[in-house]
Amino acid sequence: MADVRFIDATRVFHGAWRPAVDGVSIDVRDGELLVLTGPSGSGKSTLLRMLAGLEPVDRGTVLIGGKDVGRTAPDKRGVSMIFQGFALFPNQTIRENIALPLTMRKSSVKSAAARVQQVAELCGVADHLNAKPDAVGYDVRQRTTMARAIVRRPDVVCLDEPLAGSGTPHMMRGRSPIAALQRELGITTLYATCSSVDAWQIADRIAVLDGGRVQQLGTPAEVFAAPATIAVAQFLGEPGMNLVTAPAVDGAVRLGGLAVPLTPAQAAALTGPRAVIGVRPEDLAIGSDGAEGIRATAVLVRDTGRDYLVTARTVVDGVESDLVVRHAGGPVPAKGEGVVLGVRTGAALHLFDAGSGVRLPD
Numbered sequence: 001m002a003d004v005r006f007i008d009a010t011r012v013f014h015g016a017w018r019p020a021v022d023g024v025s026i027d028v029r030d031g032e033l034l035v036l037t038g039p040s041g042s043g044k045s046t047l048l049r050m051l052a053g054l055e056p057v058d059r060g061t062v063l064i065g066g067k068d069v070g071r072t073a074p075d076k077r078g079v080s081m082i083f084q085g086f087a088l089f090p091n092q093t094i095r096e097n098i099a100l101p102l103t104m105r106k107s108s109v110k111s112a113a114a115r116v117q118q119v120a121e122l123c124g125v126a127d128h129l130n131a132k133p134d135a136v137g138y139d140v141r142q143r144t145t146m147a148r149a150i151v152r153r154p155d156v157v158c159l160d161e162p163l164a165g166s167g168t169p170h171m172m173r174g175r176s177p178i179a180a181l182q183r184e185l186g187i188t189t190l191y192a193t194c195s196s197v198d199a200w201q202i203a204d205r206i207a208v209l210d211g212g213r214v215q216q217l218g219t220p221a222e223v224f225a226a227p228a229t230i231a232v233a234q235f236l237g238e239p240g241m242n243l244v245t246a247p248a249v250d251g252a253v254r255l256g257g258l259a260v261p262l263t264p265a266q267a268a269a270l271t272g273p274r275a276v277i278g279v280r281p282e283d284l285a286i287g288s289d290g291a292e293g294i295r296a297t298a299v300l301v302r303d304t305g306r307d308y309l310v311t312a313r314t315v316v317d318g319v320e321s322d323l324v325v326r327h328a329g330g331p332v333p334a335k336g337e338g339v340v341l342g343v344r345t346g347a348a349l350h351l352f353d354a355g356s357g358v359r360l361p362d
C-alpha cells in the first residue's frame with residue numbers, strides 16, 4: 001500500500017485551448033478513499049489515467065509511495081484501474097473474471113488459482129466462483145470487480161465511474177460494496193464520479209474539480225458546510241444551493257427584505273459592488289413575518305413523495321432569480337401564488353464574490 005501525491009500535475013491534449021488537468025496538487029493518504037468529483041469534462045478521468053501511466057504528465061510530478069513514477073511503465077506502477085460500469089466479461093465465470101489480470105501476465109496456473117481463491121474469500125465471493133456475472137446479484141458483481149482489481153496486489157486502486165451504467169439506483173450507491181470493501185482492505189483508492197451523491201456518501205475526503213483545477217479538497221462535511229467557490233456550491237447537494245447575485249449596499253448584501261451584514265473582512269474581499277448569496281433549499285421556509293422576507297411567486301411545485309420542492313421567482317435589481325425551497329409542513333402554495341420566503345433560524349447563509357466566484361471569508 002502507498003500514499004499518492006500529485007504536485008502541480010498538468011496535462012494538455014494536443015490542440016486543446018486549455019489543460020484538461022491544470023496544476024493539480026493533491027496528497028492522498030495511505031489507505032484513504034479519495035473521491036474525485038465534478039462535472040463531466042472536469043478532468044477526473046485524465047487525472048486517474050496520469051496516475052496509472054495511461055496518460056503522460058506534461059508538467060509537474062506524480063509520486064506513489066514517495067517515488068516519482070514519471071518514467072515508470074504503467075504495469076510497474078502498482079496501480080489497478082477499474083473502468084466504467086464494472087466491466088466484467090459476461091461470458092466468463094466469476095473465477096475467470098477475477099483471474100484475468102493474472103492470466104494476462106501468464107502467472108503459473110497453480111499460483112493463479114490459489115491467489116484467486118484467496119482474493120475471492122477476502123472479497124466474499126468464494127461461493128460464486130463458477131457462476132457467470134449475469135447469474136449473481138449487484139453486490140457480488142461489485143465485489144468481483146474489486147477482487148479483480150486487487151488480485152495482483154496493487155498499491156493503489158483507481159475506479160473511474162464504476163457505477164455509471166450499472167443500473168444502480170442512487171439510494172443504493174452509498175451502500176456500495178466497493179466502498180465497504182475498500183475500508184476493510186484499507187487500500188489507497190481514488191474514485192472518480194460525476195455524482196455528488198456518491199461522493200458525499202462514500203468518501204473519506206473529496207476533491208471537487210472544475211475546468212481541470214481543484215476547487216476544494218476536504219471531508220464531505222467540510223465541503224458541504226463551507227463550499228470554497230460557486231462551482232462547488234452548485235455541484236454539491238440535491239437540489240443544489242440557491243445562488244442569487246445581489247447588491248452590496250451600506251455594509252450588507254440585500255435580497256428583498258433580507259439584509260446579510262458583511263464583516264469588515266468580507267467587505268474588503270469583495271472585488272465589485274455585488275455578491276452572490278447562497279442558501280440551500282432546506283434552509284429556506286415559506287412564510288415570513290414580512291419585513292425580513294423575500295417576496296416571490298411560486299412558479300413550480302414538485303412533490304418528491306416526502307416533501308415539496310417549490311420554485312419561487314423573485315426579482316433582484318431588475319433581474320429574475322429562481323429560489324428552490326424544500327417545503328415539508330403547512331399549506332403548499334399553488335403555481336402562480338405570491339409567497340414570502342424567510343431563512344430558517346440558525347440556517348447557514350453563504351457569501352461569494354460575484355466577480356471571482358470565491359467564497360468570502362467567514
Ligand SMILES: Nc1ncnc2c1ncn2[C@@H]1O[C@H](COP(=O)(O)OP(=O)(O)OP(=O)(O)O)[C@@H](O)[C@H]1O
Pocket residue numbers: 013014016020038039040041042043044045046047194
Ligand atoms: N484523448 C483526449 N484527447 C483530447 N481531449 C481529451 C481527451 N480525453 C479527454 N479530453 C478532454 O479533456 C477534458 C477532461 O476530460 P476528462 O474525461 O478527464 O473529464 P471527466 O471529468 O473525467 O469527464 P467525464 O466524467 O465525462 O468522464 C475534457 O475537455 C475532454 O474533452
